[in-house]
Amino acid sequence: MSESKKSSPYKSVFDSLVLRAEFEQAGINTRFIPLIWKFVLQNPNCKWDEIPSLPSKAYSLLPSKFRPFTSTLDSAIDSTDGVTTKLLIKLQNGAFVEAVIMRYDSRLGKLNGKPRPGGLRSTLCVSSQVGCKMGCTFCATGTMGFKNNLSSGEIVEQLAHASRLSTIRNVVFMGMGEPLNNYSSLVEAVRVMTAYPFQLSPKKITVSTVGIIHAINKLHQDLPNCNLAVSLHAPVQDIRCQIMPAARAFPLEKLMNALKDYQKNSQQKIFIEYIMLDGVNDGEQQAHQLGKLLETFEVVVNLIPFNPIGSLSRFTTTSDDNVLTFQKLLRNTYNIRTTVRKQMGQDVNGACGQLVVNLPDKRSTKSSDFLTDIEDLRI
Known part of the structure; x- marks a missing residue:
């Protein structure tokens, strides 16, 4: 049996449900769990017996079933502009996933004619699966096929690795995989991310989906105050099916009804x-169709310039002029807030749609080789 197919002998200490169940079965108070997480974050290479003041039963239970980290940071590669870092993370089963740190300065630009408040912040784009079964024809991850779901601990460990390189304020589930196809791990990972010691605000976490209707129907109840992003990519069903094969299982009309119910319940x-x-989908006709589809919703449309993925793609990038025309139509005709995504990390294949595991040439696998000025970026 190959290394990637072996069952994992140990669980991540960040697999909250498993750890909690083991503690309860052993009669260990679960209030120690956040303290363990804090110590592990501060001491990623620690031994279990180095954690102070735990019950004696915990010192025998933890090494028998858990590891502080079941994944390792294989490499961290900076983009040339220094604002994006792509992390290649090796899982316990031998597979790899990617996560991307994106650094922003929220003070740039004006707000109501005045300097914007805020400062430097980092957003982490995390993966929820190894590969993806959705098969979107414009996305490199889809070419990998689906390998396996990540555990909630493996998802949280991406945040833990990234937190050693930058102070993470936002998390977006827009990396490898369809998050709502790994629903239970997604929900549990977010609950850990918003608990002590990570303490991210749910309002700073965004879950992206191609439109898994049955999961959208329960998302607000399970993850209140988190943001929902829908990869729509076309305003009519036939175009969606051409570029997103999974759309056949989630008809546009039913998806929009699910989003209507979600918005009514969440008020977000x-x-x-x-x-x-x-x-394909960037003409004025499609802009009008999209405007009519969304004009009764409270939405923000994020236009994403296509990122080339070499010989794997039959698509080309829309011109800047066409993107602006599309944006103006949505804004001016339908009063829909419309933004154009800033491209980050293209040179390290870390931009939207480019995440596919290609092992680096090992020029360096140490994050410190790439991130000498990281202290200047902390908030």
Whole structure:
């Protein structure tokens, strides 16, 4: 049996449900769990007996079933502009996933004619699966096929690894995989991320989906106050099916009804992701169709310039002029807030749609080789 197919002998200490169940069965108070997480975050290479003041039963239980980290940071590669870092993370089963740190300065630009408040912040794009079964034709991850789901601990460990390199304020589930196809791990991972010691705000976490209707129907109840982003990418069903094979299982009309119910229950804006494919979905006709589809919703449309993925793609990038025309139509005709995503990390294949595991040439696997000025970016 190959290394990637072996069952994992140990669980991540960040697999909250498993750890809690083991503690309860052993009669160990679960209030020690957040303290263990804090110590592990501060001491990632620690031994279990180095954690102070735990019950004696915990010192025998933890090494028998858990590891502080079941994954390792294989490499961290900076983009040339220094604002994006792609992390290659090796899992316990031998597989790899990617996560991307994106650094922003929220003070740039104006707000109501005045300097914007805030400062430097980092967003982490995390993966929920190894590969993806959705098969979107414009996305490199889809070419990998589906390998396996990540455990909640493996998802949280991406945040733990990234937190050693930058102070993470936002998390987006827009990496490898369809998050809502790994629903239970997604929900548990977010609950850990918003608990002590991570303490991320649910409002700073965004879950992206191609439109898994049955999961959207329960998302607000399970993860209140988190943001929902929908990878729509086309305003009509036939175009969606051409570029997103999974759309056949989730008809556009039923998806929009699910989003209507979600918005009614959550009272939150929905983010609409729309990748711009030249000659496919970027014309004025599609802009009007999209505007009419969304005009009764409270949404923010995020137009995403297509990122080339070499010989794997038959698509080309929409011109800047066409993107702006599309944006103006949505804004001016339908009064829909519409943004254009800033491209980050293209040179390290860390931009939207480019995440596919290609092992680096090992010029360096130490994050410190790439991140000498990371202290300047901390908040």
